[in-house]
């Protein structure tokens with residue numbers, strides 16, 4: 001039966017459905033995740049958001065928040081971008097032959113071609129990342145990449161880096177080097193952890209001859225750790241030498257975040273000459289969605305692809321139902337279009353430099369601040385134990401209470417006093433991370449720098465209100481969960 005227009009059907013009124021349920025947090029607490037809701041209440045992240053636009057969120061009182069979290073890096077083009085929204089409306093209004101299953105349709109091929117056009121080529125042998133597998137989530141795409149590596153090499157083991165984050169499905173978890181996420185889920189692997197930026201450790205593992213792939217983020221999301229000048233190229237060369245594949249996880253860093261289309265390009269990816277290298281598989285997701293429709297893509301060298309899909313009977317040995325759905329493909333195409341037409345990759349580079357330099361300059365007067373680093377709009381501020389006796393004692397006390405707490409002492413007032421949404425960069429890290437939409441302006445950056453100055457300044461007195469807030473947080477968590485650390489974690493859980 002065809003359905004020519006909505007007037008022939010009972011209309012679903014989304015606005016009324018929302019109006020009937022005004023309290024998001026209570027609903028969430030009842031039906032989704034009570035522990036997370038409790039944490040949001042405890043740390044004051046329980047704003048009632050009603051609207052998002054660009055780099056901002058708005059609550060029901062009309063307050064504007066600068067969003068330095070960006071939905072964990074999915075809103076590269078900004079929230080609710082009109083061009084992406086329009087592309088999605090067009091896709092719906094065209095009555096496209098979505099997901100024909102046993103059949104093909106143009107949209108996946110068009111997006112694949114656009115991605116391949118922007119992907120690096122391996123100038124060492126003229127090969128490129130010429131085939132694309134579409135999935136929906138980041139971890140799902142990582143699983144697909146791992147399966148490609150096993151099937152293509154006939155080997156089992158993976159090598160991954162300490163502090164890596166590749167997602168939480170069982171496959172991705174087995175190469176995720178954050179132990180808080182691994183504990184309690186049984187045997188993972190076979191996989192081996194090495195330090196990030198340690199080519200000698202990588203070569204030791206590769207030399208055993210059983211490694212299917214080395215998987216690595218160009219910039220680690222947890223902690224915003226940058227690679228050494230040569231690490232990625234040397235890793236790629238070592239993988240080639242020992243018959244293993246290199247999987248580059250650009251899920252968070254790709255699609256413009258770091259001021260280049262892909263972060264590996266800062267370190268010679270795709271270059272000709274001695275600096276040049278190229279992964280065998282590259283995984284992207286997050287920002288490709290335009291912030292609307294989940295989509296991930298696994299870009300694979302043709303030689304690898306051919307070793308996985310070896311015959312007609314094996315043509316669908318890796319597949320997923322929704323991977324190539326029209327709305328995801330349209331969101332991806334529209335996102336690439338917006339990024340280019342609005343020069344957002346350049347904006348990420350310019351505003352990113354401006355924000356990072358401004359933070360470094362302004363915060364250098366505080367002995368608590370160890371480092372300000374990053375690329376483009378992926379920026380971290382790292383803290384360390386100060387030298388002054390009283391401040392050092394306050395630092396030790398807080399860390400003994402809970403190693404996750406210190407950064408909350410900055411994140412919480414950033415939110416409550418300055419309406420700036422940010423996150424801790426990982427478990428047991430004294431690092432705050434900013435991954436805003438790439439439409440962030442220099443005026444926004446100025447606001448962030450001023451707010452950080454105030455919040456870090458408040459921490460720089462051992463009797464300052466901020467230390468009190470942390471202690472309160474810890475005891476609230478203790479009362480609620482029986483352990484102090486629970487409040488610190490969810491704000492840093494992803495990305």
Ligand SMILES: Cc1ncc(COP(=O)(O)O)c(C=O)c1O
Pocket residue numbers: 072137138139140142165166167168217221249250251252253285286494495
């Ligand atoms: C580098 C990286 N890889 C993989 C993932 C997992 O993606 P998803 O949460 O969509 O499964 C993430 C998510 O934060 C990520 O940052």
